[in-house]
Amino acid sequence: MQQFVNTTLTGIGQGAIYAAFALALVLIWRSTRVVNFAQGAMAMFTTYLALAVIERGAPYWVALLVALAGGLVLGAGVERLVVRRVAGNEMAAVIVTLGLFVAFQAVASILFGATFKSFPAPVGLQGFTIGSTTVAFTPFTVFILVSVGVVLAGLVALFRFTNVGLRMRATAFSPEVSRLLGVPVGRMLTLGWALAALVGSLAGLLIAGGSLVYPAYMDTVIVYGFVAAVLGGLDSPGGAVVGGLAIGLGLSYVTGYLGSELVPLAALAALVAVLLVRPQGLFARAAARRV
Amino acid sequence: MTEPRPDPVPPPGAVRTAAPLFAVDGVEVRFGGLVALDDVSLAVAPGSVHGVIGPNGAGKTTLFNVCCGFVRPDAGTLSWHGEPVRDLRPHKLAGTGIARTLQGVGLFRGLTVTENVMIGADRHRRAGFGSALLALRRSDRDERALRDRALAALDELGAAHYADRLPGSLPYPVQKRVALARALVAEPEMLLLDEPASGLGEDEMAELGALIRTLTARMAVVLVEHHMDLVMSVCDRITVLDFGKVVADGPPDEVRDDPAVVDAYLGEEAVQ
Numbered sequence: 001m002q003q004f005v006n007t008t009l010t011g012i013g014q015g016a017i018y019a020a021f022a023l024a025l026v027l028i029w030r031s032t033r034v035v036n037f038a039q040g041a042m043a044m045f046t047t048y049l050a051l052a053v054i055e056r057g058a059p060y061w062v063a064l065l066v067a068l069a070g071g072l073v074l075g076a077g078v079e080r081l082v083v084r085r086v087a088g089n090e091m092a093a094v095i096v097t098l099g100l101f102v103a104f105q106a107v108a109s110i111l112f113g114a115t116f117k118s119f120p121a122p123v124g125l126q127g128f129t130i131g132s133t134t135v136a137f138t139p140f141t142v143f144i145l146v147s148v149g150v151v152l153a154g155l156v157a158l159f160r161f162t163n164v165g166l167r168m169r170a171t172a173f174s175p176e177v178s179r180l181l182g183v184p185v186g187r188m189l190t191l192g193w194a195l196a197a198l199v200g201s202l203a204g205l206l207i208a209g210g211s212l213v214y215p216a217y218m219d220t221v222i223v224y225g226f227v228a229a230v231l232g233g234l235d236s237p238g239g240a241v242v243g244g245l246a247i248g249l250g251l252s253y254v255t256g257y258l259g260s261e262l263v264p265l266a267a268l269a270a271l272v273a274v275l276l277v278r279p280q281g282l283f284a285r286a287a288a289r290r291v
Numbered sequence: 292m293t294e295p296r297p298d299p300v301p302p303p304g305a306v307r308t309a310a311p312l313f314a315v316d317g318v319e320v321r322f323g324g325l326v327a328l329d330d331v332s333l334a335v336a337p338g339s340v341h342g343v344i345g346p347n348g349a350g351k352t353t354l355f356n357v358c359c360g361f362v363r364p365d366a367g368t369l370s371w372h373g374e375p376v377r378d379l380r381p382h383k384l385a386g387t388g389i390a391r392t393l394q395g396v397g398l399f400r401g402l403t404v405t406e407n408v409m410i411g412a413d414r415h416r417r418a419g420f421g422s423a424l425l426a427l428r429r430s431d432r433d434e435r436a437l438r439d440r441a442l443a444a445l446d447e448l449g450a451a452h453y454a455d456r457l458p459g460s461l462p463y464p465v466q467k468r469v470a471l472a473r474a475l476v477a478e479p480e481m482l483l484l485d486e487p488a489s490g491l492g493e494d495e496m497a498e499l500g501a502l503i504r505t506l507t508a509r510m511a512v513v514l515v516e517h518h519m520d521l522v523m524s525v526c527d528r529i530t531v532l533d534f535g536k537v538v539a540d541g542p543p544d545e546v547r548d549d550p551a552v553v554d555a556y557l558g559e560e561a562v563q
Contacts, residue, residue: 163409163434166402170410173399180359180393181473182385182413 006136007256008249013141015248016148017206021225022232022240024200029234030172031192033090034083037097040218041104042078042197043204046070047213048112050205051119060122067201075197079190108215121210144206151202152241155195168192220264224251227271233281242283310373312337312511313481318367320353327353329535335481340503340512342522345532346555351515354532355485358513359384359391385414390474391483396466398458404469405454408441411473444476445469464495481511488518500525523547531555
Protein backbone atom coordinates (compact mmCIF):
# COMPACT_ATOMS: atom_id res chain seq x y z
CA MET A 1 0.00 0.00 0.00
CA GLN A 2 2.75 2.38 0.95
CA GLN A 3 4.57 1.57 -2.27
CA PHE A 4 1.42 2.21 -4.27
CA VAL A 5 0.96 5.61 -2.65
CA ASN A 6 4.58 6.51 -3.25
CA THR A 7 4.65 5.45 -6.90
CA THR A 8 1.39 7.32 -7.46
CA LEU A 9 2.76 10.50 -5.89
CA THR A 10 5.99 10.25 -7.89
CA GLY A 11 3.96 9.64 -11.02
CA ILE A 12 1.79 12.70 -10.49
CA GLY A 13 4.87 14.94 -10.15
CA GLN A 14 6.56 13.50 -13.22
CA GLY A 15 3.24 13.51 -15.07
CA ALA A 16 2.79 17.24 -14.47
CA ILE A 17 6.15 17.87 -16.14
CA TYR A 18 5.31 15.60 -19.09
CA ALA A 19 1.98 17.40 -19.32
CA ALA A 20 3.72 20.77 -19.62
CA PHE A 21 6.08 19.40 -22.22
CA ALA A 22 3.28 17.75 -24.20
CA LEU A 23 1.32 21.00 -24.02
CA ALA A 24 4.23 22.83 -25.62
CA LEU A 25 4.22 20.32 -28.48
CA VAL A 26 0.46 20.63 -28.90
CA LEU A 27 0.54 24.44 -28.96
CA ILE A 28 2.98 24.37 -31.86
CA TRP A 29 1.23 21.53 -33.67
CA ARG A 30 -2.12 23.32 -33.46
CA SER A 31 -0.88 26.61 -34.79
CA THR A 32 1.68 25.59 -37.40
CA ARG A 33 1.17 21.84 -38.00
CA VAL A 34 4.81 21.27 -37.16
CA VAL A 35 6.00 18.58 -34.75
CA ASN A 36 8.76 20.44 -32.97
CA PHE A 37 11.53 17.91 -32.38
CA ALA A 38 13.73 20.75 -31.12
CA GLN A 39 11.40 21.39 -28.17
CA GLY A 40 13.52 19.44 -25.71
CA ALA A 41 16.79 20.92 -26.95
CA MET A 42 15.35 24.42 -26.63
CA ALA A 43 14.27 23.66 -23.06
CA MET A 44 17.74 22.25 -22.34
CA PHE A 45 19.29 25.45 -23.66
CA THR A 46 17.18 27.75 -21.46
CA THR A 47 17.88 25.51 -18.47
CA TYR A 48 21.61 26.02 -19.08
CA LEU A 49 20.93 29.76 -19.24
CA ALA A 50 19.27 29.51 -15.82
CA LEU A 51 22.23 27.50 -14.53
CA ALA A 52 24.65 30.14 -15.80
CA VAL A 53 22.65 32.78 -13.90
CA ILE A 54 22.65 30.67 -10.73
CA GLU A 55 26.40 30.04 -11.01
CA ARG A 56 26.87 33.80 -10.97
CA GLY A 57 25.21 33.88 -7.58
CA ALA A 58 21.70 34.94 -8.52
CA PRO A 59 18.76 33.38 -6.66
CA TYR A 60 16.76 30.53 -8.20
CA TRP A 61 13.76 32.73 -8.87
CA VAL A 62 15.76 35.13 -11.01
CA ALA A 63 17.13 32.17 -12.94
CA LEU A 64 13.60 30.86 -13.39
CA LEU A 65 12.49 34.17 -14.88
CA VAL A 66 15.57 34.27 -17.13
CA ALA A 67 14.81 30.76 -18.40
CA LEU A 68 11.14 31.55 -19.09
CA ALA A 69 11.98 34.84 -20.81
CA GLY A 70 14.73 33.04 -22.71
CA GLY A 71 12.14 30.50 -23.82
CA LEU A 72 9.84 33.24 -25.11
CA VAL A 73 12.64 34.84 -27.11
CA LEU A 74 14.02 31.53 -28.35
CA GLY A 75 10.59 30.32 -29.48
CA ALA A 76 9.79 33.56 -31.26
CA GLY A 77 13.23 33.63 -32.85
CA VAL A 78 13.06 30.04 -34.10
CA GLU A 79 9.64 30.69 -35.67
CA ARG A 80 10.62 34.02 -37.24
CA LEU A 81 14.08 33.16 -38.44
CA VAL A 82 13.88 29.48 -39.28
CA VAL A 83 10.46 27.86 -39.39
CA ARG A 84 8.83 30.68 -41.36
CA ARG A 85 11.38 30.27 -44.15
CA VAL A 86 10.07 26.76 -44.83
CA ALA A 87 6.41 27.59 -44.18
CA GLY A 88 4.03 25.69 -46.41
CA ASN A 89 6.26 22.64 -46.53
CA GLU A 90 5.45 20.71 -43.38
CA MET A 91 7.96 17.95 -44.01
CA ALA A 92 10.76 20.47 -44.49
CA ALA A 93 9.72 22.20 -41.27
CA VAL A 94 9.90 18.92 -39.34
CA ILE A 95 13.35 18.15 -40.76
CA VAL A 96 14.43 21.68 -39.84
CA THR A 97 13.36 21.14 -36.22
CA LEU A 98 15.43 17.94 -36.19
CA GLY A 99 18.38 19.99 -37.41
CA LEU A 100 17.76 22.56 -34.69
CA PHE A 101 17.66 19.76 -32.15
CA VAL A 102 21.18 18.70 -33.11
CA ALA A 103 22.39 22.28 -33.44
CA PHE A 104 21.15 23.36 -29.99
CA GLN A 105 22.85 20.38 -28.36
CA ALA A 106 26.09 21.14 -30.17
CA VAL A 107 25.99 24.82 -29.25
CA ALA A 108 25.17 23.96 -25.63
CA SER A 109 28.16 21.59 -25.50
CA ILE A 110 30.42 24.35 -26.79
CA LEU A 111 29.06 27.11 -24.55
CA PHE A 112 28.39 25.21 -21.35
CA GLY A 113 30.50 22.08 -21.70
CA ALA A 114 29.36 18.52 -22.28
CA THR A 115 29.78 17.44 -18.67
CA PHE A 116 27.21 16.62 -16.02
CA LYS A 117 26.37 19.56 -13.78
CA SER A 118 24.04 19.54 -10.83
CA PHE A 119 21.05 21.82 -10.95
CA PRO A 120 19.59 23.17 -7.72
CA ALA A 121 15.99 22.96 -6.59
CA PRO A 122 14.33 26.00 -5.04
CA VAL A 123 12.78 23.99 -2.24
CA GLY A 124 13.54 20.82 -0.32
CA LEU A 125 13.69 17.41 -1.93
CA GLN A 126 12.99 15.55 1.32
CA GLY A 127 9.61 13.83 1.39
CA PHE A 128 6.96 15.03 3.81
CA THR A 129 6.54 12.88 6.89
CA ILE A 130 3.09 11.66 7.78
CA GLY A 131 3.06 10.01 11.20
CA SER A 132 6.21 7.94 11.17
CA THR A 133 6.47 7.27 7.44
CA THR A 134 8.04 9.51 4.83
CA VAL A 135 6.06 9.71 1.58
CA ALA A 136 7.41 10.46 -1.87
CA PHE A 137 5.76 13.83 -1.86
CA THR A 138 8.30 16.59 -1.49
CA PRO A 139 8.16 20.37 -1.36
CA PHE A 140 9.62 20.22 -4.87
CA THR A 141 6.65 18.12 -6.03
CA VAL A 142 4.42 20.86 -4.66
CA PHE A 143 6.49 23.39 -6.57
CA ILE A 144 6.09 21.34 -9.77
CA LEU A 145 2.33 21.05 -9.39
CA VAL A 146 1.88 24.71 -8.50
CA SER A 147 4.08 26.07 -11.29
CA VAL A 148 2.56 23.82 -13.95
CA GLY A 149 -0.90 24.69 -12.61
CA VAL A 150 -0.20 28.41 -12.77
CA VAL A 151 1.09 28.18 -16.33
CA LEU A 152 -1.92 26.09 -17.38
CA ALA A 153 -4.36 28.53 -15.78
CA GLY A 154 -2.56 31.41 -17.45
CA LEU A 155 -2.80 29.76 -20.86
CA VAL A 156 -6.47 28.91 -20.40
CA ALA A 157 -7.16 32.52 -19.38
CA LEU A 158 -5.22 33.81 -22.36
CA PHE A 159 -7.01 31.59 -24.87
CA ARG A 160 -10.47 31.87 -23.38
CA PHE A 161 -10.74 35.42 -22.16
CA THR A 162 -8.50 37.65 -24.20
CA ASN A 163 -8.69 38.94 -27.68
CA VAL A 164 -5.19 37.81 -28.54
CA GLY A 165 -6.12 34.32 -27.42
CA LEU A 166 -9.23 34.38 -29.57
CA ARG A 167 -7.21 35.41 -32.58
CA MET A 168 -4.63 32.73 -31.88
CA ARG A 169 -7.37 30.12 -31.77
CA ALA A 170 -8.87 31.43 -35.00
CA THR A 171 -5.44 31.29 -36.63
CA ALA A 172 -5.02 27.70 -35.48
CA PHE A 173 -8.36 26.71 -37.01
CA SER A 174 -7.87 28.46 -40.34
CA PRO A 175 -4.99 30.79 -41.12
CA GLU A 176 -6.38 31.67 -44.56
CA VAL A 177 -9.76 32.81 -43.29
CA SER A 178 -8.15 34.62 -40.35
CA ARG A 179 -5.87 36.53 -42.69
CA LEU A 180 -8.84 37.54 -44.80
CA LEU A 181 -10.54 38.94 -41.72
CA GLY A 182 -7.51 41.06 -40.88
CA VAL A 183 -5.92 38.91 -38.17
CA PRO A 184 -2.11 39.38 -38.18
CA VAL A 185 -1.54 35.66 -38.69
CA GLY A 186 2.26 35.85 -38.74
CA ARG A 187 2.40 37.53 -35.35
CA MET A 188 -0.04 34.98 -33.91
CA LEU A 189 2.22 32.14 -35.08
CA THR A 190 5.28 33.79 -33.57
CA LEU A 191 3.45 34.30 -30.30
CA GLY A 192 2.29 30.67 -30.36
CA TRP A 193 5.86 29.41 -30.71
CA ALA A 194 7.05 31.82 -28.02
CA LEU A 195 4.42 30.64 -25.54
CA ALA A 196 5.10 27.00 -26.36
CA ALA A 197 8.80 27.47 -25.79
CA LEU A 198 8.06 29.17 -22.48
CA VAL A 199 6.03 26.17 -21.33
CA GLY A 200 8.77 23.86 -22.62
CA SER A 201 11.38 25.85 -20.68
CA LEU A 202 9.41 25.38 -17.51
CA ALA A 203 9.32 21.63 -18.14
CA GLY A 204 13.08 21.64 -18.71
CA LEU A 205 13.73 23.46 -15.42
CA LEU A 206 11.45 21.14 -13.49
CA ILE A 207 13.10 18.02 -14.90
CA ALA A 208 16.50 19.45 -14.03
CA GLY A 209 15.57 20.55 -10.51
CA GLY A 210 17.60 18.67 -7.88
CA SER A 211 19.14 16.53 -10.60
CA LEU A 212 21.91 16.60 -13.21
CA VAL A 213 21.93 18.46 -16.50
CA TYR A 214 23.96 17.67 -19.59
CA PRO A 215 23.26 18.58 -23.21
CA ALA A 216 21.18 15.44 -23.85
CA TYR A 217 19.30 15.30 -20.53
CA MET A 218 15.96 16.18 -22.15
CA ASP A 219 16.12 13.45 -24.80
CA THR A 220 14.06 10.87 -22.92
CA VAL A 221 11.61 13.54 -21.82
CA ILE A 222 11.01 14.42 -25.47
CA VAL A 223 9.95 10.83 -26.11
CA TYR A 224 7.63 10.71 -23.07
CA GLY A 225 6.23 14.13 -23.98
CA PHE A 226 5.47 12.90 -27.49
CA VAL A 227 3.75 9.81 -26.17
CA ALA A 228 1.69 12.02 -23.85
CA ALA A 229 0.77 14.40 -26.68
CA VAL A 230 -0.22 11.55 -29.00
CA LEU A 231 -2.17 9.88 -26.21
CA GLY A 232 -4.18 13.06 -25.66
CA GLY A 233 -4.52 13.76 -29.36
CA LEU A 234 -2.06 16.21 -30.84
CA ASP A 235 -4.82 18.75 -31.33
CA SER A 236 -6.10 18.90 -27.80
CA PRO A 237 -4.37 20.97 -25.07
CA GLY A 238 -6.59 19.40 -22.41
CA GLY A 239 -5.72 16.00 -23.82
CA ALA A 240 -2.01 16.79 -23.57
CA VAL A 241 -2.38 17.50 -19.86
CA VAL A 242 -4.36 14.33 -19.19
CA GLY A 243 -1.99 12.37 -21.43
CA GLY A 244 1.00 13.74 -19.54
CA LEU A 245 -0.43 12.76 -16.17
CA ALA A 246 -1.39 9.32 -17.51
CA ILE A 247 2.10 8.70 -18.89
CA GLY A 248 3.69 9.98 -15.68
CA LEU A 249 1.58 7.66 -13.56
CA GLY A 250 1.92 4.71 -15.91
CA LEU A 251 5.70 4.94 -16.14
CA SER A 252 5.94 5.40 -12.39
CA TYR A 253 4.00 2.17 -11.84
CA VAL A 254 6.27 0.40 -14.33
CA THR A 255 9.30 1.68 -12.42
CA GLY A 256 7.85 0.75 -9.07
CA TYR A 257 6.48 -2.70 -9.87
CA LEU A 258 8.36 -3.98 -12.91
CA GLY A 259 11.72 -2.22 -12.94
CA SER A 260 13.00 1.07 -14.27
CA GLU A 261 14.82 -0.59 -17.18
CA LEU A 262 11.42 -1.31 -18.73
CA VAL A 263 10.28 2.32 -18.76
CA PRO A 264 11.34 3.22 -22.33
CA LEU A 265 9.83 -0.05 -23.55
CA ALA A 266 6.58 0.71 -21.74
CA ALA A 267 6.47 4.17 -23.31
CA LEU A 268 6.95 2.63 -26.73
CA ALA A 269 4.24 0.05 -26.04
CA ALA A 270 1.84 2.82 -24.97
CA LEU A 271 2.63 4.80 -28.12
CA VAL A 272 2.06 1.84 -30.43
CA ALA A 273 -1.12 0.85 -28.60
CA VAL A 274 -2.58 4.37 -28.95
CA LEU A 275 -1.65 4.60 -32.61
CA LEU A 276 -3.22 1.21 -33.32
CA VAL A 277 -6.40 1.58 -31.31
CA ARG A 278 -7.15 5.28 -31.40
CA PRO A 279 -4.75 7.13 -33.70
CA GLN A 280 -6.55 10.46 -33.28
CA GLY A 281 -5.80 10.31 -29.55
CA LEU A 282 -8.13 9.94 -26.62
CA PHE A 283 -9.44 13.48 -26.68
CA ALA A 284 -9.01 14.89 -30.17
CA ARG A 285 -12.10 15.90 -32.05
CA ALA A 286 -10.41 14.89 -35.27
CA ALA A 287 -13.32 12.76 -36.38
CA ALA A 288 -15.74 15.64 -36.04
CA ARG A 289 -13.37 18.03 -37.80
CA ARG A 290 -12.93 15.82 -40.79
CA VAL A 291 -16.51 16.49 -41.97
CA MET B 292 -39.91 34.36 -61.20
CA THR B 293 -38.55 37.82 -60.72
CA GLU B 294 -39.14 39.38 -57.33
CA PRO B 295 -40.29 42.98 -57.34
CA ARG B 296 -37.33 45.23 -56.72
CA PRO B 297 -37.53 46.63 -53.18
CA ASP B 298 -35.95 49.91 -54.24
CA PRO B 299 -36.84 52.00 -57.26
CA VAL B 300 -34.55 51.39 -60.21
CA PRO B 301 -32.07 54.23 -60.54
CA PRO B 302 -32.49 56.08 -63.82
CA PRO B 303 -30.33 54.58 -66.55
CA GLY B 304 -26.87 56.06 -66.47
CA ALA B 305 -27.12 57.24 -62.87
CA VAL B 306 -24.89 54.48 -61.56
CA ARG B 307 -22.55 54.77 -64.50
CA THR B 308 -21.77 58.45 -63.89
CA ALA B 309 -21.09 58.10 -60.13
CA ALA B 310 -17.36 57.87 -59.41
CA PRO B 311 -16.68 54.20 -58.79
CA LEU B 312 -15.72 53.06 -55.32
CA PHE B 313 -13.80 50.12 -56.70
CA ALA B 314 -12.76 49.48 -60.26
CA VAL B 315 -11.08 46.67 -62.14
CA ASP B 316 -9.59 47.76 -65.43
CA GLY B 317 -8.34 45.56 -68.24
CA VAL B 318 -7.45 42.68 -65.94
CA GLU B 319 -5.91 39.58 -67.41
CA VAL B 320 -5.19 36.35 -65.51
CA ARG B 321 -3.46 33.35 -67.03
CA PHE B 322 -3.00 29.96 -65.41
CA GLY B 323 -0.29 28.35 -67.50
CA GLY B 324 -1.64 28.44 -71.03
CA LEU B 325 -5.23 28.95 -69.93
CA VAL B 326 -6.57 32.48 -70.07
CA ALA B 327 -8.94 32.72 -67.11
CA LEU B 328 -9.68 36.42 -67.45
CA ASP B 329 -9.12 38.43 -70.61
CA ASP B 330 -9.33 42.22 -70.52
CA VAL B 331 -12.01 42.26 -67.84
CA SER B 332 -13.19 45.59 -66.47
CA LEU B 333 -15.83 46.42 -63.92
CA ALA B 334 -16.73 49.47 -61.87
CA VAL B 335 -18.59 49.26 -58.58
CA ALA B 336 -20.49 52.42 -57.67
CA PRO B 337 -20.77 53.37 -53.97
CA GLY B 338 -23.94 52.05 -52.38
CA SER B 339 -24.81 49.84 -55.33
CA VAL B 340 -25.25 46.11 -55.73
CA HIS B 341 -23.10 44.83 -58.54
CA GLY B 342 -23.72 41.32 -59.80
CA VAL B 343 -21.17 39.13 -61.53
CA ILE B 344 -22.75 36.24 -63.41
CA GLY B 345 -21.80 33.79 -66.07
CA PRO B 346 -21.89 30.08 -66.81
CA ASN B 347 -19.66 27.70 -64.88
CA GLY B 348 -16.01 28.23 -65.70
CA ALA B 349 -16.62 31.74 -67.01
CA GLY B 350 -14.10 33.22 -64.59
CA LYS B 351 -16.39 34.59 -61.87
CA THR B 352 -14.46 33.09 -59.00
CA THR B 353 -11.14 34.13 -60.50
CA LEU B 354 -12.40 37.71 -60.82
CA PHE B 355 -13.54 37.57 -57.21
CA ASN B 356 -10.16 36.31 -56.14
CA VAL B 357 -8.51 39.17 -57.98
CA CYS B 358 -10.78 41.61 -56.14
CA CYS B 359 -9.65 40.31 -52.76
CA GLY B 360 -5.98 39.80 -53.53
CA PHE B 361 -5.92 35.98 -53.64
CA VAL B 362 -4.93 36.08 -57.30
CA ARG B 363 -2.62 38.73 -58.69
CA PRO B 364 -3.51 39.74 -62.22
CA ASP B 365 -0.91 39.37 -64.97
CA ALA B 366 -2.08 42.63 -66.50
CA GLY B 367 -4.54 45.39 -65.67
CA THR B 368 -5.13 47.60 -62.65
CA LEU B 369 -7.36 47.77 -59.60
CA SER B 370 -8.41 51.01 -58.03
CA TRP B 371 -10.05 51.90 -54.74
CA HIS B 372 -11.59 55.35 -54.28
CA GLY B 373 -10.00 56.30 -57.57
CA GLU B 374 -6.50 55.50 -56.31
CA PRO B 375 -4.62 52.62 -57.93
CA VAL B 376 -4.13 49.62 -55.66
CA ARG B 377 -0.81 48.05 -56.50
CA ASP B 378 -0.43 45.41 -53.90
CA LEU B 379 -3.77 44.08 -52.76
CA ARG B 380 -3.15 41.17 -50.40
CA PRO B 381 -5.67 39.17 -48.39
CA HIS B 382 -4.34 40.44 -45.05
CA LYS B 383 -4.74 44.05 -46.13
CA LEU B 384 -8.30 43.57 -47.29
CA ALA B 385 -10.07 44.12 -43.97
CA GLY B 386 -8.01 47.19 -43.15
CA THR B 387 -8.79 48.64 -46.57
CA GLY B 388 -12.51 48.39 -45.89
CA ILE B 389 -13.37 45.34 -47.95
CA ALA B 390 -14.98 42.26 -46.47
CA ARG B 391 -15.77 39.03 -48.25
CA THR B 392 -17.73 35.90 -47.52
CA LEU B 393 -16.47 32.57 -48.71
CA GLN B 394 -18.15 29.93 -50.81
CA GLY B 395 -19.69 27.61 -48.29
CA VAL B 396 -19.39 29.27 -44.91
CA GLY B 397 -15.75 29.21 -43.82
CA LEU B 398 -16.57 29.58 -40.13
CA PHE B 399 -14.06 28.58 -37.45
CA ARG B 400 -15.44 25.28 -36.26
CA GLY B 401 -13.95 25.31 -32.79
CA LEU B 402 -15.04 28.86 -31.99
CA THR B 403 -18.51 29.86 -30.83
CA VAL B 404 -20.75 31.91 -33.08
CA THR B 405 -19.99 35.09 -31.12
CA GLU B 406 -16.25 34.43 -31.22
CA ASN B 407 -16.42 33.87 -34.96
CA VAL B 408 -18.06 37.24 -35.44
CA MET B 409 -15.65 38.92 -33.02
CA ILE B 410 -12.75 37.90 -35.24
CA GLY B 411 -14.50 39.71 -38.08
CA ALA B 412 -14.70 42.85 -35.95
CA ASP B 413 -10.97 42.77 -35.38
CA ARG B 414 -10.50 45.84 -37.54
CA HIS B 415 -12.13 47.89 -34.78
CA ARG B 416 -9.78 46.72 -32.09
CA ARG B 417 -7.90 49.67 -30.66
CA ALA B 418 -5.61 48.24 -28.01
CA GLY B 419 -2.14 47.43 -29.26
CA PHE B 420 -0.62 44.00 -29.40
CA GLY B 421 1.43 44.39 -26.23
CA SER B 422 -1.28 45.69 -23.96
CA ALA B 423 -3.71 43.13 -25.30
CA LEU B 424 -1.25 40.42 -24.40
CA LEU B 425 -0.90 41.76 -20.90
CA ALA B 426 -4.71 41.99 -20.71
CA LEU B 427 -4.60 45.56 -19.49
CA ARG B 428 -7.75 47.43 -18.65
CA ARG B 429 -7.97 49.09 -22.02
CA SER B 430 -7.68 45.79 -23.79
CA ASP B 431 -10.38 44.39 -21.55
CA ARG B 432 -12.70 47.26 -22.49
CA ASP B 433 -11.81 46.68 -26.09
CA GLU B 434 -12.71 43.05 -25.89
CA ARG B 435 -16.10 43.87 -24.39
CA ALA B 436 -16.71 46.44 -27.11
CA LEU B 437 -15.91 43.83 -29.75
CA ARG B 438 -18.26 41.36 -28.11
CA ASP B 439 -21.07 43.93 -28.07
CA ARG B 440 -20.42 44.74 -31.70
CA ALA B 441 -20.50 41.06 -32.61
CA LEU B 442 -23.76 40.50 -30.73
CA ALA B 443 -25.32 43.51 -32.45
CA ALA B 444 -24.34 42.14 -35.86
CA LEU B 445 -25.78 38.73 -34.96
CA ASP B 446 -28.94 40.40 -33.74
CA GLU B 447 -29.32 42.28 -37.00
CA LEU B 448 -29.24 38.98 -38.88
CA GLY B 449 -31.57 37.26 -36.42
CA ALA B 450 -28.90 34.90 -35.16
CA ALA B 451 -28.38 36.36 -31.68
CA HIS B 452 -29.88 33.40 -29.85
CA TYR B 453 -27.27 31.10 -31.37
CA ALA B 454 -24.48 33.23 -29.89
CA ASP B 455 -22.92 30.57 -27.67
CA ARG B 456 -23.31 27.62 -30.02
CA LEU B 457 -20.60 26.07 -32.16
CA PRO B 458 -21.20 26.60 -35.88
CA GLY B 459 -21.18 22.86 -36.62
CA SER B 460 -24.32 22.37 -34.51
CA LEU B 461 -26.38 24.86 -36.52
CA PRO B 462 -28.46 24.39 -39.67
CA TYR B 463 -26.70 25.47 -42.85
CA PRO B 464 -28.81 28.60 -43.50
CA VAL B 465 -28.06 29.84 -39.98
CA GLN B 466 -24.35 29.23 -40.54
CA LYS B 467 -24.54 31.33 -43.67
CA ARG B 468 -26.17 34.14 -41.70
CA VAL B 469 -23.38 33.94 -39.12
CA ALA B 470 -20.79 34.12 -41.90
CA LEU B 471 -22.57 37.18 -43.24
CA ALA B 472 -22.65 38.75 -39.78
CA ARG B 473 -18.91 38.16 -39.52
CA ALA B 474 -18.38 40.07 -42.77
CA LEU B 475 -20.78 42.89 -41.84
CA VAL B 476 -19.38 43.48 -38.37
CA ALA B 477 -16.22 44.89 -39.94
CA GLU B 478 -18.43 47.68 -41.36
CA PRO B 479 -16.77 47.48 -44.76
CA GLU B 480 -17.27 49.98 -47.54
CA MET B 481 -17.52 47.12 -49.97
CA LEU B 482 -18.82 43.62 -49.31
CA LEU B 483 -17.91 40.75 -51.61
CA LEU B 484 -20.50 37.99 -51.46
CA ASP B 485 -19.46 34.67 -52.99
CA GLU B 486 -22.58 32.63 -53.77
CA PRO B 487 -24.50 33.74 -50.67
CA ALA B 488 -27.65 31.91 -51.74
CA SER B 489 -26.16 28.46 -52.27
CA GLY B 490 -27.93 25.93 -50.12
CA LEU B 491 -30.77 28.29 -49.21
CA GLY B 492 -34.48 27.68 -49.74
CA GLU B 493 -36.91 30.04 -51.52
CA ASP B 494 -37.95 31.95 -48.41
CA GLU B 495 -34.43 32.35 -47.12
CA MET B 496 -33.34 33.61 -50.50
CA ALA B 497 -36.07 36.25 -50.50
CA GLU B 498 -34.95 37.34 -47.04
CA LEU B 499 -31.37 37.49 -48.24
CA GLY B 500 -32.38 39.63 -51.21
CA ALA B 501 -34.20 42.09 -48.96
CA LEU B 502 -31.23 42.19 -46.60
CA ILE B 503 -28.76 42.90 -49.40
CA ARG B 504 -30.89 45.85 -50.51
CA THR B 505 -30.86 47.31 -46.99
CA LEU B 506 -27.06 47.07 -46.94
CA THR B 507 -26.72 49.57 -49.80
CA ALA B 508 -27.31 52.40 -47.34
CA ARG B 509 -23.97 51.50 -45.74
CA MET B 510 -21.82 49.81 -48.37
CA ALA B 511 -21.44 48.63 -51.92
CA VAL B 512 -22.08 44.94 -52.52
CA VAL B 513 -20.49 42.75 -55.18
CA LEU B 514 -22.39 39.55 -55.69
CA VAL B 515 -21.35 36.37 -57.46
CA GLU B 516 -24.37 34.13 -57.67
CA HIS B 517 -25.97 31.39 -59.74
CA HIS B 518 -29.55 32.09 -58.76
CA MET B 519 -30.83 34.38 -61.48
CA ASP B 520 -33.97 35.38 -59.59
CA LEU B 521 -31.87 36.79 -56.80
CA VAL B 522 -29.35 38.48 -59.08
CA MET B 523 -31.99 40.09 -61.27
CA SER B 524 -34.01 41.34 -58.31
CA VAL B 525 -31.26 42.86 -56.17
CA CYS B 526 -28.57 44.10 -58.55
CA ASP B 527 -28.27 47.66 -59.81
CA ARG B 528 -25.80 46.57 -62.40
CA ILE B 529 -24.63 43.25 -63.72
CA THR B 530 -21.41 42.18 -65.41
CA VAL B 531 -21.73 38.99 -67.43
CA LEU B 532 -18.65 36.86 -68.02
CA ASP B 533 -18.26 34.09 -70.55
CA PHE B 534 -14.99 32.27 -71.24
CA GLY B 535 -13.11 34.90 -69.25
CA LYS B 536 -14.46 37.88 -71.19
CA VAL B 537 -17.08 40.46 -70.37
CA VAL B 538 -19.94 39.80 -72.77
CA ALA B 539 -22.41 42.27 -71.26
CA ASP B 540 -22.48 44.97 -68.60
CA GLY B 541 -25.47 47.05 -67.58
CA PRO B 542 -28.67 47.22 -65.55
CA PRO B 543 -30.55 43.92 -65.11
CA ASP B 544 -33.25 44.70 -67.68
CA GLU B 545 -30.70 45.45 -70.38
CA VAL B 546 -28.54 42.47 -69.55
CA ARG B 547 -31.47 40.07 -69.45
CA ASP B 548 -32.36 40.69 -73.08
CA ASP B 549 -28.82 40.96 -74.38
CA PRO B 550 -28.35 38.36 -77.15
CA ALA B 551 -24.80 37.66 -75.98
CA VAL B 552 -26.08 36.79 -72.52
CA VAL B 553 -28.84 34.60 -73.85
CA ASP B 554 -26.24 32.93 -75.99
CA ALA B 555 -23.90 32.36 -73.04
CA TYR B 556 -26.69 30.89 -70.98
CA LEU B 557 -28.37 28.94 -73.76
CA GLY B 558 -30.05 26.01 -72.16
CA GLU B 559 -29.57 27.42 -68.68
CA GLU B 560 -32.17 28.81 -66.36
CA ALA B 561 -31.55 32.45 -67.35
CA VAL B 562 -33.49 32.04 -70.55
CA GLN B 563 -36.97 32.90 -69.47
